[in-house]
Amino acid sequence: xxLVLVDDHQLVRxxxxxxxxxxxxxxxxxxxxxxxxxxxxxxxxxxxxxxxxLRLADCDSIELLRQIRREFPTVRVVVLSDExxxxxxVDVFVAxxxxxxxxxxxxxxxxKSLEGVAAGEVALSRALTTRLTMKLHQxxxxxxxxxxxxxxxxxxPLLERLSDRERVILSYLAKxxxxxxxxxxxxxSEHTVRTHVTNLLSKLGFTNRVQAAAFAVQNDFATWDGPRxx
Numbered sequence: 001x002x003l004v005l006v007d008d009h010q011l012v013r014x015x016x017x018x019x020x021x022x023x024x025x026x027x028x029x030x031x032x033x034x035x036x037x038x039x040x041x042x043x044x045x046x047x048x049x050x051x052x053x054l055r056l057a058d059c060d061s062i063e064l065l066r067q068i069r070r071e072f073p074t075v076r077v078v079v080l081s082d083e084x085x086x087x088x089x090v091d092v093f094v095a096x097x098x099x100x101x102x103x104x105x106x107x108x109x110x111x112k113s114l115e116g117v118a119a120g121e122v123a124l125s126r127a128l129t130t131r132l133t134m135k136l137h138q139x140x141x142x143x144x145x146x147x148x149x150x151x152x153x154x155x156x157p158l159l160e161r162l163s164d165r166e167r168v169i170l171s172y173l174a175k176x177x178x179x180x181x182x183x184x185x186x187x188x189s190e191h192t193v194r195t196h197v198t199n200l201l202s203k204l205g206f207t208n209r210v211q212a213a214a215f216a217v218q219n220d221f222a223t224w225d226g227p228r229x230x
Contacts, residue, residue: 001118004030004045006038006064007053007080016051019107025115035059035067042072048118054081054092062095069096069207076117080110086135089128093210099123120194122208129176136174136214158215161203169196173209174216 003026005013013031020026030041034056042050050068054061065077078099079092092100098117101110113123124132162170172182179193186193197209206212 001026001049001114002029002045002047003027003114004032004038004041004047004050006032006041006050006056008033008057009053012053020111023111026111035061035064038064039067039071042068042075046072047075049098049114050075050077051080051114052077052097054079054084054088062091065092065095065097073207078114078117078123086131089132090135090214093124093132093208094214096207096211098208100128120198122210124210126176126178129178132210133174133176133213158204162200166196166200166203169193170200170212170216173197173213176213 003020005016005028007013007016010033013033017028017031020028029045029047032038032041035058038050038052052061052065056064061079065079068075068077076098077096078101079097080101080103082103084092084100089100099113099122101113101123105113117123159167168186169182172185177185179190179197182193183190197212201207201209201212204212204215206215
């Protein structure tokens with residue numbers, strides 16, 4: 001995996017780079033301390049994953065995340081930060097992040113999460129997924145919307161793109177369910193679940209399952225359990 005580190009503390013970058021050198025699966029191909037450097041470094045090195053500090057001193061990390069997703073749609077961004085509140089958690093994922101990892105995480109767990117992201121997974125603990133889903137439900141109930149919503153389109157045409165099975169999968173994503181849980185509930189393989197998730201994200205125009213979950217919650221789709229049978 002080709003990795004770029006974005007953090008405004010040189011000692012943090014140096015420390016992480018040193019630790020990553022012990023892992024053959026991860027190659028640090030670039031470092032940056034601010035938004036301008038980050039974009040330039042990504043252009044030059046074409047990494048697979050960017051590890052981004054959420055609190056850069058001289059620029060907006062969320063806006064940088066959005067810019068990376070716009071300019072480099074195949075690059076996955078993982079946010080590394082101190083503990084964040086639920087509003088920030090929503091902003092991170094709706095902006096297009098593929099993961100959020102607290103800085104208190106053990107290094108071995110960080111490596112495992114990054115490897116999972118490179119393989120197409122989302123790096124977010126089950127507890128944080130539950131927090132995120134609950135926050136989305138609260139925002140929907142209060143009539144609010146996550147900032148930087150992933151799409152600005154009428155929901156009906158988007159939902160009509162999905163098959164009945166994909167709609168069921170979407171409802172599980174809104175509840176924060178993992179692939180294994182969805183597979184067990186629907187009596188299908190995890191591989192089949194991953195295929196359905198990939199397909200529905202493509203049809204909806206999203207980059208990750210959290211954006212799909214936000215969309216489902218906003219449109220009262222979290223409780224959908226199958227087509228009507230009259």
